[in-house]
Each structure stands twice: as structure tokens, then as C-alpha cells.
Amino acid sequence: MxxxxxxxxxxxxxxxxxxxxxVTSKNIFHSAIYLILALFGVAGVYVLLxxxxxxxxxxxxxxxxxxxxxxxxxxxxxxxxxxxxRHTNEQVLTxxxxxxxxxxxxxxxxxxTPFAISSDPMPEGAGGTLGKLLLTQFALPFEIxxxxxxxxxxxxxxxxxxxxxxxDPEAPTTPLPKSIEKVAG
Amino acid sequence: xxxIGLIHYLTLSxxxxxxxxxxxxxxxxxIGVLMSIELMFNAVNITLVAFARYVTPATITGxxxxxxxIAVAAAEATVALAIVLLIYQHHRGIDVDRINFMKW
Numbered sequence: 001m002x003x004x005x006x007x008x009x010x011x012x013x014x015x016x017x018x019x020x021x022x023v024t025s026k027n028i029f030h031s032a033i034y035l036i037l038a039l040f041g042v043a044g045v046y047v048l049l050x051x052x053x054x055x056x057x058x059x060x061x062x063x064x065x066x067x068x069x070x071x072x073x074x075x076x077x078x079x080x081x082x083x084x085x086r087h088t089n090e091q092v093l094t095x096x097x098x099x100x101x102x103x104x105x106x107x108x109x110x111x112x113t114p115f116a117i118s119s120d121p122m123p124e125g126a127g128g129t130l131g132k133l134l135l136t137q138f139a140l141p142f143e144i145x146x147x148x149x150x151x152x153x154x155x156x157x158x159x160x161x162x163x164x165x166x167x168d169p170e171a172p173t174t175p176l177p178k179s180i181e182k183v184a185g
Numbered sequence: 186x187x188x189i190g191l192i193h194y195l196t197l198s199x200x201x202x203x204x205x206x207x208x209x210x211x212x213x214x215x216i217g218v219l220m221s222i223e224l225m226f227n228a229v230n231i232t233l234v235a236f237a238r239y240v241t242p243a244t245i246t247g248x249x250x251x252x253x254x255i256a257v258a259a260a261e262a263t264v265a266l267a268i269v270l271l272i273y274q275h276h277r278g279i280d281v282d283r284i285n286f287m288k289w
Contacts, residue, residue: 008193012197015197016200023207045197061256062223115239118241
């Protein structure tokens with residue numbers, strides 16, 4: 001077994017194990033930590049697929065930004081009791097059957113499909129090629145994505161603003177923990 | 186069997202995607218649902234990059250699409266977490282089974 005195969009199987013094992021822990025862990029904070037592990041594994045897979053720029057972007061965007069956002073949200077919302085209450089709903093059996101069925105269908109069709117595998121070499125300096133593609137052939141989607149990110153930024157600020165909170169009078173009136181009260185006002 | 190090919194990456198991606206589907210269907214915590222969705226995004230990205238490597242290696246279009254996916258996923262995570270925080274302040278909980286105040 002050569003090095004690439006060994007690295008692939010190690011990464012695949014890491015990603016799948018971490019992903020299973022993400023969806024089954026009782027403590028939502030542990031789920032977030034396992035999610036970071038799985039995302040690191042995916043960055044490793046990008047390296048194996050000769051996409052070094054994407055691997056770096058993955059570490060920056062997912063491991064750095066999105067995971068931090070998740071942990072931030074968990075710390076603002078979780079209560080101490082979270083670890084003891086049930087963390088799954090009544091659909092566990094249905095969900096398991098559905099996802100296993102979906103997996104069977106996808107894997108069966110994958111192994112039945114003859115893919116047109118090309119043996120062309122990857123372009124030298126894939127990062128530079130990527131940048132050129134983004135600013136020539138994909139210039140319009142590139143600009144639209146920047147508008148989308150700006151919209152998401154403004155949208156997140158507007159949605160989470162203090163003034164927009166209208167308390168539901170029928171909601172249970174348990175007091176907020178001190179740390180949250182400071183943020184929520 | 187000669188080394189690792191396209192099919193191995195696609196199978197890995199399918200497994201991760203289905204784990205994400207399972208988590209999305211069964212989690213009660215809204216943030217748990219969001220994390221499962223991030224797993225599914227990553228599975229799709231593995232597929233895109235694998236196709237870029239093995240099917241169209243000369244024009245690495247798949248990697249460009251994967252970059253767009255990452256950007257859109259980041260935007261989605263930002264807005265979704267803002268909504269989750271708002272629901273928590275409004276409702277004192279983020280159990281997705283009990284968030285039904287848009288139903289009347």
C-alpha cells in the first residue's frame with residue numbers, strides 16, 4: 001500500500017469517525033470540537049487532491065471562522081442542563097433508515113457509473129490558474145458572491161440587533177444567566 | 186486494485202453526506218442541525234474537488250465552484266446563527282421541535 005492510499009484511508013477514517021461523533025454526541029460543545037476535527041480532515045483530502053489553495057481556504061474559512069461562530073453561538077445559547085436533556089428527537093429510526101437508504105442508492109449508482117476519467121496533467125501552479133479563472137471566466141459569479149457576503153453581513157447585524165427583540169409574553173420566563181443578560185440587554 | 190481513484194473520494198463524500206443527513210433529521214438543537222448542514226456542504230465540496238482532479242484536470246472548474254460553495258456556506262452560517270440567537274432571546278430555547286411560532 002503506497003503513501004497516498006495510506007493517507008487517504010487515515011483521513012477517511014478520521015473524517016467519518018469525527019462526523020459520526022458530530023451527529024451523535026450528547027454535548028453540543030463536543031459536537032463542535034469534533035466538527036473542527038472533521039473539517040481539518042477535509043482540508044487534508046484537498047491536499048491529496050492537489051488543491052492546496054482550497055485546503056488553505058478550508059482551514060481559514062471553516063476551521064477558523066465558521067467553527068468559531070458555532071462555538072460563539074453555543075456559548076450564547078446553551079444552558080447547563082443541555083447535557084442531560086434528550087438531544088435527539090423521535091425520528092432516530094426513520095432518520096437512520098432514510099440516510100442508510102440514501103447512502104445505498106448513492107454508492108450503488110456511483111459504482112455503476114462509468115466516469116470519463118481524464119489523464120491530463122493538472123496545470124502548474126494551480127493557485128495562479130484559479131485566480132485567473134476567478135477574474136476572467138467567473139468574474140460575474142465572483143462579484144455576485146461579494147454582494148451576497150455583504151448582504152449576509154448586514155443581514156446578520158440587523159437580525160441580531162437588540163431592538164428587534166419582541167418578547168413573547170407566553171414564553172416561559174426563566175431568568176437568563178448573567179453572561180447572556182449582558183449581551184442581550 | 187490500483188491505488189486511490191475517483192470512486193474512493195466519491196464514496197467517502199457519500200458517507201459523510203449521509204451522516205450529515207442523519208444529523209439534520211434527528212438533532213433537536215438548532216445549532217446541531219446547522220453543524221450537520223456544514224458536514225453536508227463539505228461532502229459536496231469533496232465531490233467537486235475530486236471531479237476537478239480526475240475528470241477535468243486541465244480546467245480546474247470544480248475548484249472554482251468549491252470556492253463559491255465555501256463563500257455561500259459562510260454567508261449561510263452567519264445569517265443562520267444570527268437567527269438562532271434571536272430565537273433564543275425571544276423563545277428561551279432553540280429546540281427545533283418547539284419552534285413553531287410561525288404556525289397559527
